[in-house]
Amino acid sequence: MNSTGTIVLLAFLFAVVTAAPQPNQGRSEDPEPVVSVTTCGGHVNASSASIEFQLGGSIRADMRCVWIVRAPYAEQRFNLISSGLKQTDGIYITPVSFRGLGNSEKLSTLGQNVTLHSRSVMITLIVGHAPTFGFKMEYYSSGTSVSPDITSHAILTTAKGNVTYPSNGGDYGNLENVLFPIAPSVPGQPTLRFTRVDIETGSSCQFDYVKIYNWFDGNYLQVAIFCGTTIPVSVTFQDGAGVVFFSSDSSFTRAGFDFQYE
Ligand SMILES: *[C@@H]1O[C@H](CO)[C@@H](O)[C@H](O)[C@H]1NC(C)=O
Numbered sequence: 001m002n003s004t005g006t007i008v009l010l011a012f013l014f015a016v017v018t019a020a021p022q023p024n025q026g027r028s029e030d031p032e033p034v035v036s037v038t039t040c041g042g043h044v045n046a047s048s049a050s051i052e053f054q055l056g057g058s059i060r061a062d063m064r065c066v067w068i069v070r071a072p073y074a075e076q077r078f079n080l081i082s083s084g085l086k087q088t089d090g091i092y093i094t095p096v097s098f099r100g101l102g103n104s105e106k107l108s109t110l111g112q113n114v115t116l117h118s119r120s121v122m123i124t125l126i127v128g129h130a131p132t133f134g135f136k137m138e139y140y141s142s143g144t145s146v147s148p149d150i151t152s153h154a155i156l157t158t159a160k161g162n163v164t165y166p167s168n169g170g171d172y173g174n175l176e177n178v179l180f181p182i183a184p185s186v187p188g189q190p191t192l193r194f195t196r197v198d199i200e201t202g203s204s205c206q207f208d209y210v211k212i213y214n215w216f217d218g219n220y221l222q223v224a225i226f227c228g229t230t231i232p233v234s235v236t237f238q239d240g241a242g243v244v245f246f247s248s249d250s251s252f253t254r255a256g257f258d259f260q261y262e
C-alpha cells in the first residue's frame with residue numbers, strides 16, 4: 001500500500017471511530033456550586049448548591065429546617081464540608097418520588113457522600129435538645145436530564161397554619177405530586193388535622209391519595225394514607241416535623257383537601 005493509501009485508510013478508520021455512537025454519559029457535575037443557600041430551609045432549584053446554615057455560629061436546641069432540592073439531572077450527590085453539629089443532631093437526606101418519601105440517610109461525617117437517583121430530595125436538619133453549631137454541605141447533580149416529579153410544594157414554618165389545596169378552590173389536576181413539609185421554626189409539637197377531604201376513591205387508595213409522614217428516630221414514618229371523603233384521625237408531630245404528600249394519577253380529579261396544624 002502506498003503512503004496515500006495509508007492516509008486514506010487511517011482517515012477512514014478515524015471517521016468510523018469518531019462517528020460511532022458514544023454512551024450517553026449526560027452532564028458532569030458543576031466544578032463549584034452555582035448557588036448558595038444560607039437560610040433555615042428553602043427551595044433549591046439548581047444543578048449544584050452550597051447549603052450552609054449558621055456556619056461558625058450557634059443554632060438553637062430542637063431546631064428543624066427543611067430544604068427541597070429539585071434536581072435537573074438523574075444523580076444527586078450530597079457532601080458534608082464542615083460541621084459543628086453534635087452526635088444528637090443530624091442532617092438527613094430523603095428521596096421523594098410520586099410514591100412519596102423514601103428512607104432517610106444521615107450525612108454525618110466530613111467528606112461523606114450520600115448519592116441518590118431521585119429527582120426530588122428533602123434535606124432535614126434535626127437539632128437535639130441542646131444548642132449546637134452550624135454546618136456547610138454541598139449538593140451536585142449529574143447524569144441525564146430529568147423533568148421534576150414534584151409538581152408543587154410549600155414548606156410550612158409558622159407555628160400554626162391552614163392549608164387549602166388546590167388554593168384556588170377548583171379541582172386538583174392529573175399527575176400531581178405535592179409536598180407540604182411541616183417544620184415550625186419555633187420548636188413545637190404541632191397537631192395536624194384534616195377538615196375536608198375530597199380525593200378520588202380507590203379500594204387501597206391506589207389512584208389518588210394523601211400520605212402523612214411523622215418524623216421519628218431518623219426517618220419519616222408513613223402514619224396514614226387516605227382517599228375518598230373520609231377525614232383521617234389527627235396526627236401529632238411529637239418530634240417537631242412531618243410531611244403531607246398528595247399524589248394524583250392520570251385520570252379523575254376532585255376538589256382536594258383542607259388541613260390545619262397548631
Ligand atoms: C427551576 O429552574 C428552571 C430552570 O432555570 C426553571 O425553568 C423553572 O421554572 C424553575 N422552577 C421553579 C419552581 O422555580
Ligand SMILES: *[C@@H]1O[C@H](CO)[C@@H](O)[C@H](O)[C@H]1NC(C)=O
Nearest residue numbers: 029077079110111112113114
Ligand atoms: C465524594 O465524592 C467526590 C466526588 O466524586 C470524591 O472526590 C470524594 O473522594 C468522595 N468522598 C468520599 C469520602 O468517598
Ligand SMILES: *[C@@H]1O[C@H](CO)[C@@H](O)[C@H](O)[C@H]1NC(C)=O
Nearest residue numbers: 160161162163259260261262
Ligand atoms: C384555620 O381556620 C379556621 C377557620 O377559619 C380557624 O377557626 C382556625 O383557628 C385556623 N387554624 C389555624 C391553625 O390557623
